[in-house]
Amino acid sequence: MALVAGRKTFAAGKTLLLRAGVWLGAEAAARGGNGARRFVSQRVLVESDVTAGIATIKFKNPPVNSLSLEFLTEFIICLEKLENDKTYRGLILTSDCPGIFSAGLDLREMCGKNLAHYAEYWRAIQETWLKLYLSNMVLVAAINGASPAGGCLMALSSDYRVLADNPRYRIGLNETLLGIVAPFWFKDVLVNTIGHRAAEHALQLGLLFQPTEALQVGMVDQVVPEDQVQSTALSVMTEWLAIPDHARQLTKSMMRKATADNLIKQREADIQNFVSFVSRDSIQKSLQVYLEKLKQKKH
């Protein structure tokens, strides 16, 4: 993906200049007297408390925070910006869309497009995951809504997960329900989190867990009343930030490197696999039927 010097124009006609991951262009940034900063991009809202060294990224891609290519591009830029700014030691991931953390990959990016588009999209998905999973910051997911598939992967890539106690907020890797297969690195992250047997069960059946079940299986670390998700995430963050960075970061890297390397060493092959899988007629048909079902749900 074009995270090099270059120019990208987003749907609203807003032009951003990117140079080595630094956002130089039309970004609204304001700094309050209390150390609070707020960066606004179209689909990603970043709030930060400079004094505490904590930033919060709020996904803002309505209606369902699907991981469109445009969303991913903005998200990666924000993440790089925070990662490179040593002010920030902790990052909270949450949603600005009521009731939805993220609906996962944008199905419209995987349907009816050309092969080059599928390859570009998959590279952006890989890039997002690698940046999240290997972040030096402490990542806490404040999951304030439904979190299927790619949404679940984002949460699983954090260091700690707090889920709002609402039975509608289901979380899991439900790919098989769409007639597709979770990639090996989604599977690896799930296995690392809930263990092999539970992951095998969850993946084959495409299970979406309600909060109490998610807690029981170990997919999330805490379930709290909805109005306490953000405050709980903040107090967990404070606990984690009490650990010296260098020791915690080296430990995180030691725990995660092998899983990340597994993808890094075969990124191009993984892209080719995705492209040839998703462009099959049968897979295109399954995805279209699934999208149609979602659309008709309301009527």
Ligand SMILES: CCCCC/C=C\C/C=C\CC/C=C/CC(=O)SCCNC(=O)CCNC(=O)[C@H](O)C(C)(C)COP(=O)(O)OP(=O)(O)OC[C@H]1O[C@@H](n2cnc3c(N)ncnc32)[C@H](O)[C@@H]1OP(=O)(O)O
């Ligand atoms: C052997 C070889 C193997 C090789 C393997 C190689 C590679 C692997 C190949 C493929 C793997 C690809 C991995 C994919 C992971 C994913 O993330 S797939 C996406 C899965 N996501 C879902 O299933 C979520 C679907 N959505 C929902 O369940 C619900 O929408 C919701 C999130 C629970 C919200 O419900 P709510 O009632 O509030 O909203 P609506 O359902 O009415 O939706 C509103 C609106 O949004 C559209 N929409 C919903 N989800 C998506 C989405 N993921 N992408 C795009 N659009 C979405 C929905 O259609 C509605 O649209 P509208 O009718 O036009 O308003």
